[in-house]
Amino acid sequence: MQTFLNPRDVAVDKTRIRIDAGELLRILGEQPGMTNAHTSRLVEHYIRECLEISSPVGAFVLVEAAGAATRDRMVIEGKEFNTGKIVQRMLRNAVYYAFFLVTLGPEPETLARSLMNNGNYLEGYLADLAASALVESVTDQLEGQVRKLAASQSLKITNRYSPGYCSWNVSEQNKLFGLFPQGCCGISLLESSLMQPVKSVSGVIGIGAHVQYHDYPCKPCPMKNCLYRKDGKNTGNSIPGLSGKSWEP
Numbered sequence: 001m002q003t004f005l006n007p008r009d010v011a012v013d014k015t016r017i018r019i020d021a022g023e024l025l026r027i028l029g030e031q032p033g034m035t036n037a038h039t040s041r042l043v044e045h046y047i048r049e050c051l052e053i054s055s056p057v058g059a060f061v062l063v064e065a066a067g068a069a070t071r072d073r074m075v076i077e078g079k080e081f082n083t084g085k086i087v088q089r090m091l092r093n094a095v096y097y098a099f100f101l102v103t104l105g106p107e108p109e110t111l112a113r114s115l116m117n118n119g120n121y122l123e124g125y126l127a128d129l130a131a132s133a134l135v136e137s138v139t140d141q142l143e144g145q146v147r148k149l150a151a152s153q154s155l156k157i158t159n160r161y162s163p164g165y166c167s168w169n170v171s172e173q174n175k176l177f178g179l180f181p182q183g184c185c186g187i188s189l190l191e192s193s194l195m196q197p198v199k200s201v202s203g204v205i206g207i208g209a210h211v212q213y214h215d216y217p218c219k220p221c222p223m224k225n226c227l228y229r230k231d232g233k234n235t236g237n238s239i240p241g242l243s244g245k246s247w248e249p
Contacts, residue, residue: 007184010058010102010142017137019047024129042123046130054131055105056138057185060098060146065208079175084167087204090158090214094206098146099176100160101185103200104135135199143205150207158211162203163193170194176202 024043030036066075072085076097083091091097108131116124139160147157164170173193177184188196195202 007059007061007101007180010060010100010145012056012058012138012141014051014054014056016141017051017134019130019133019137021047024126024133027129028126039122042126043130046123046127047134050104050108050111050127050130050134053107053111054134055107056103056135057105058100058102058138058142059180059185060100060142060205061179062149062207063097063099063179065094065097065206076175077179079178081172081175082169083161083172083204084169086166087161087168090161090166091204091206091211093210093212094158094208095155096150096207098149098157098205098207099179099203100139100142100146100205101177101180101187101200101202102135102139102142103185103187103195103197104131104138105186105199106197108134109198131199135201139201139203146205146207155207155209156211157213158206159214160203160205162201173202176204 021040021043024047025040028039028043030039063076069075069088072088073080073082074088074091074097075081076099108127112124112127112131114124115121115127143157143160150157161168163172163176170193173189173195177187177189185200186197187200187202190196
């Protein structure tokens with residue numbers, strides 16, 4: 001498989017986006033069997049509206065894994081990425097790295113901000129929450145295309161990992177963005193290293209014959225109070241997850 005630094009665009013199919021409305025209700029604190037019907041309708045409404053107005057795009061670059069990697073860092077195109085021990089452990093045995101960018105576009109966050117500015121705080125929060133779930137679903141599509149590319153070479157992939165998680169400092173975004181042309185996917189970085197549009201995701205996926213994919217990628221992450229944990233160990237929100245229904249267009 002050839003190394004390339006020209007971004008490969010990801011074909012995003014809106015009809016394949018899947019959102020578990022029950023998971024969003026869990027984050028809101030709704031308990032099984034006690035779901036508020038009005039809140040449930042609002043969640044489904046803003047999932048639908050955010051998807052309709054969004055303009056999702058994504059891209060990734062493929063680079064060969066250098067031999068200079070250590071327990072907590074790797075060197076890519078002359079740049080030292082201080083990913084930390086957790087990410088490096090999960091990426092070990094990778095022979096290629098797929099660095100990626102994904103965005104939902106600015107429209108959903110504009111909607112959420114407008115609702116809040118008009119005093120509709122619940123609706124604004126729900127729109128923001130729905131947009132976060134939607135951009136993760138779009139990133140699932142990118143991951144699937146990286147998996148397909150790897151499989152064509154009889155290789156496997158790791159889970160995806162992003163700056164700001166698993167002890168990988170968010171300031172490392174600057175190095176990651178340095179692998180892409182300026183303005184790729186319409187995403188830019190603020191001085192704080194946060195992305196604009198806000199509903200964007202960046203990160204890396206390892207590729208190799210001996211890498212591992214974990215069904216519960218939250219397990220090694222030290223962020224125990226993250227609302228999005230999927231291993232049942234969220235100390236900040238211990239309400240059991242709802243089975244819910246998956247929403248799809």
